[in-house]
């Protein structure tokens with residue numbers, strides 16, 4: 001167990017982290033558990049009062065043996081459960097129904113993107129997990145995130161999290177036909193300081209671009225999308241603004257490399273799943289070159 005007091009601008013919170021033992025959750029990139037924890041803890045930190053804020057974080061193994069009445073949405077099995085509880089302002093029942101909606105925020109303009117919990121929800125669903133929230137206005141909140149456990153080999157730590165990623169403030173149009181992926185990418189970029197707009201699918205993206213072609217400094221698009229693939233979208237966009245920088249995100253099977261990325265006419269490509277530090281470097285590199 002790790003117990004660390006944390007103090008900033010007169011707020012003191014106590015973080016208590018318990019680690020489970022040998023098993024790991026389904027393999028994914030390290031950035032995903034990091035995204036879940038970071039979003040929940042940041043929300044809790046914003047919710048607590050200066051002076052007597054308390055945030056309790058626990059990571060433990062939890063077994064659901066049968067379909068539980070208290071938690072009907074979860075399949076029986078073994079889970080890693082990350083619980084983040086705070087004694088902050090709490091959430092009223094009306095707001096509670098909307099907190100996982102992308103862009104829903106009660107924070108002042110410029111203070112929150114409203115994407116944090118949408119990202120957490122997308123990741124947890126992808127893992128086949130579940131999130132349980134209990135909260136009451138004025139009485140704090142508790143978020144339990146359950147992710148299925150499986151036996152797996154040790155995944156070595158990369159130095160990814162230690163690197164400081166290059167950042168910026170340019171305007172980026174993020175295009176993916178999967179909402180959860182678009183949200184994650186957009187949030188990664190927003191956290192690096194960029195100003196992001198999301199388009200779900202290539203038609204929506206092309207329409208946004210046609211409406212205001214000067215509103216974006218870079219396009220980050222998925223390759224494999226129904227109706228219009230990323231390379232075709234790149235072509236259409238270039239008909240409108242030939243010099244706009246474009247980065248394409250591809251899966252392993254799509255075999256895009258430096259050479260055919262140039263043939264398609266895009267400035268860079270990224271392999272999925274997107275790693276934040278690689279994305280940060282590529283975005284900066286392309287923006288600085290163009």
Ligand SMILES: Nc1ncnc2c1ncn2[C@@H]1O[C@H](COP(=O)(O)OP(=O)(O)OP(=O)(O)O)[C@@H](O)[C@H]1O
Nearest residue numbers: 043044047099105106107112113114115116117141
């Ligand atoms: N621990 C909490 N206590 C009180 N309200 C919360 C808590 N966690 C989330 N909320 C509510 O849910 C809303 C949505 O949270 P979400 O993390 O998606 O976006 P955000 O925190 O507003 O912005 P950001 O994208 O920067 O995370 C918050 O604006 C807040 O109203």
Ligand SMILES: [Mg+2]
Nearest residue numbers: 039043116117
């Ligand atoms: Mg948040």
